[in-house]
Amino acid sequence: MYIKGQIVKGAVLDQETRCAHYHKEIDRIAIKFYCCQTYFPCHSCHEESGCGHTAVWPRERFGEKAVLCGSCGHELTVNEYLACKSTCPACGIAFNPGCTLHKHYYFET
DSSP, rough: OEEETTEEESSBBBBTOOOOOSSTTTTTTEEETTTTTEESSSSHHHHHHHHHHOOOBOGGGGTTTHHHHHTOOOOOEEHHHHHHBBBBBOOOOOOOOOGGGGGGGGGGG
């Protein structure tokens, strides 16, 4: 599915990147998986229909764009996302703060 000009794969439910696994109002980001350089709404979507070779973003690549705001389409670097306090720096919309519990699925910790 195209969302804000980016292809987002997986069980996407709407234009703000909510998916079958995470679909609360504040679930509105997609993460570009390092292994396949493809956006998915969550780790479960990637497991179901991804590349099959999951790899997390290494620290030395945290300056690269890897998170898509489903509200405005702004792409954040890993560093920007980890520092943003669960709010898009471009549009100010809230992200799910619970996503920080899953960062080990996406980023080297």
